[in-house]
Amino acid sequence: MAKRRSRPRRTPRATILRRRRIAFGVVALVLVGLVMLAIAPLVSLTAAWNTEVRRQAVDLRDFDPGTLISDAEFYDGDAMTAGEIQSFLDDQVGECRDDSCLARLRTELPARGPIVSDATGATVCEGYDGGELSAAEIIDRIQRACGISAKVLLVTLQKEQSLVSGRTARAPSPEQLGAAMGARCPDDAPCDPGRSGFALQIAQGATDLKSYSASDFMRQPGQHYIAYSPDPSCGGSDVTITNEATAALYNYTPYQPNPAAIAARWGTGDACSAYGNRNFALYWALWFG
Known part of the structure; x- marks a missing residue:
């Protein structure tokens, strides 16, 4: 008696559909990955192009050496949250080449008590707790203690050591971080070693910027x-x-841009050009103006 041939076992329809969905999902993920790889350079180029367009749109035709920034903007101790500062650094720094860039940096901020002016009795900066913090958290903590806008601190970090945007910002050296704000760093001598380091520079720079008004020190409004x-x-x-x-700002960086520096905008003026306060005005307009 002949054997009856067994029929092939049929795969349930639900299983077939599930396998198709998985296959389609894998194909879709691969396609999305390929598309992202293809457009990533274009996105980067577009971001760079947009930045350059904004840079070129900033001019100094209305530059007024007597009013570099308003008091309300300068002394705003609640200008940005730590999260907003971090997002700004992520955007401006771009792709970090190591953990020294401000978008990744974590370092120790020593605790400090209140600072009171001997001359006027006014509080220059409130005290604050220390700890190992991100660069954004340090900037936020100091802005609130001293009442100096985080935006002002970010622009100062850029004009002094290019730590926020550009090639240097992606991998700053220990020396550049050590002189981050240019605080107690004279033109003709090394920085005060007791004020060297990113966190100490932020603290000292903000303290100095606040002390001129709180202590009625050096230049005051007038001619x-x-x-x-x-x-x-x-x-x-x-x-x-x-x-x-x-x-x-003039007490901190005691020079004004000459006509050649103003005309050059982002470029180089002449042998008598100084760029600190010009660059402050340019970056303020580019980022926050």
Whole structure:
């Protein structure tokens, strides 16, 4: 008697559909990955192009050496949250090459008590707790203690050591982090070693910027002769400083841009050009203006 041939076992329809869905999902993921790889350079190029367009749109035709920034913007101790600062750093720094970039940096902030002016009795900065913090958390903690806007601190970090945007920002050196704010860093000598390091630089820079008004120290609003550069032969002009914030910036960086520096915008002026306060104005307009 002949054997009856067994029929092939049929795969249930539900299993077939499930396998198809899995296959389609895998194919879709591969396609999405390929598309992302293809467009990533375009996204990067577009972001760079947009940044350059914004840079070129910033001009200094209305630059007023007597009013570099308003008091309300300068002394805003609640200008940004730590999360907003972190997002800003992520966006501006871009792809970090190591953990020294400000988007990744974590370092120790020593605790500090309140600082009170001996001259006026006014509080320069409130005390704060220390700890190992991110760069964004340090900037936020210091802005609130000293009442100096995080935006001002970010622009100062850029104008002093290019730590927020550009090639340097992606992998700053220990020396650049050590002089982050240019605080207690004279033009003709090394920085004060007791004020070296990212966290100490943020603390000292913000304290100095606040102390000029709180301690009624150095230039105050009014007419002052402001030089164009450290070279006395380059001259300068009388400037009517209209507010405490502008006075603080000239106390911190005691030169005004000359006509060549203004005309050059992001470029190089002449042998008598100084760029600190010009670059402050440019980056403020680019990022927050």
